[in-house]
Amino acid sequence: MEFLNFFYVLLAGIVSGFLNVNAGGGSLISMPLLIFLGLPSAVANGTNRVALMVQNIIAITNFREKGYFDWKIGVMLAAPAIVGSIVGSSIAVSLSDEIFNKILGVMMLVILVLIIWQPQKKLKIDPEQELSTKRKIIGIIIFFFVGIYGGMIQGGVGFIIITSLMLLTGYSLVRINSLKVFIVAIYMLVSLIIFIVNGKVNWMYGFILAIGNGLGAYLGSNFAVKKGDKWIKVVLVVAIVVMAIKLFLGL
Template sequence: MTLLAIFVAGIGAGFINVMAGGGSLLTLPLLILFGLPSAVANGTNRIALMAQNIVAIASFRKGGYFDWKFSTMLAIPALIGSIVGAQIAVTMSNDLFNRILSIVMIVVLVIIVWKPHKRLSAASEGQTWPKRIGLMVIFFFVGVYGGFIQAGVGFIIIATLTLVSGLSLVNINSIKVFVVAIYTLSALVVFIVNGQVHWGYGLTLAAGTSLGALLGSRFAVKHGDKWVQRILIVAVVAMAVRLFFKTV
């Protein structure tokens, strides 16, 4: 029954990722509430994230929207940062991590609803070396955050590249999924080495999120995402409150 619940939760998270973003706001706290220690839930959630981003990379590559050189330049510092962030996550106490996660959940929820990143003006597309170096430094810290907690990192990447690179949203998303896939792999290795992954839950969750993403992509064509956001608001607020006051 637990595996079935995780699979269903994965479907919901994959669906929400397509419709509105922020699926990890559901899966990570749910894994904790299902009884996994915070670090194990964090590591287990990475398996589903890897599956989603590998599929997305293949899709963008097939569509011709991919810049290997630029994406790799940003992925390398993010990878290094993710090792630092994941190491912090595996050594942090459950109570402290849960409280930090609950606060992050509310902040990311506000970003999902108000979409401030969509109101940003794109910069000129010229890629000077000062810009490139600045982006590499920023993406190191993106990696630290992604390795530590992950939830909402996509919005940070979109906002950063919109302001600095001037690339189209399609190209930005192709870079985002590649960078996230690379640093998620390195973070996952840290969690595996420290024995902080539940493979049964992780593979079940990955199957659910993949199915949910497929259903969400089809639904998005015919319907809006307002009602999905309303459900997400209620679910995330409820779980954030539960996590904040959870004692382990």
């Protein structure tokens, strides 16, 4: 039974890492599994973040080797996300799981509409044009709140980051995904430290999940670069619809 549990955690990590790099919502697979295996929700949350750190470090390295790494914009947006993550990790979540899941499900469907509608194209955002001061300020404010959400819950934050970057930059989804994994890795470190200090990490499951997430991230980042925007959108749409239905209906 113990071996089967490790296998389930490894498999969940691979799927989670692949989804997180290309879209988001991978934590909505790995965290429920950890809870099902007997971990308290706070420990499952902290344990999942160990794997997410490994996943994002591998994805960053892979994107960078393939020429997708914009550290200036990444650092600019990661800084407010760090501050927000500290705030978010320190806030007690008052909403019940049922209400929160329904809200998150609705948010995912809203993001799905944005992805299909592609408002960044209607706004005629030039992806080659340097970000204006106004857009930089808006980005800093948005990513402060992204950090709060990521620090508290994390699940589904990838969808929020992708949509925000689409509207701010007009970049391709491949380039956006490379920025996303960098930003998440930076603020994730802060929240992970808070969970570790409070003893909310199961290191055995965290290590196995990290191996799975790392493998999934490697496969996912290769998939993103080779397949490009078209297939990333397919992964995005399928992941959002499935997770939104699951959350909203409480399945």
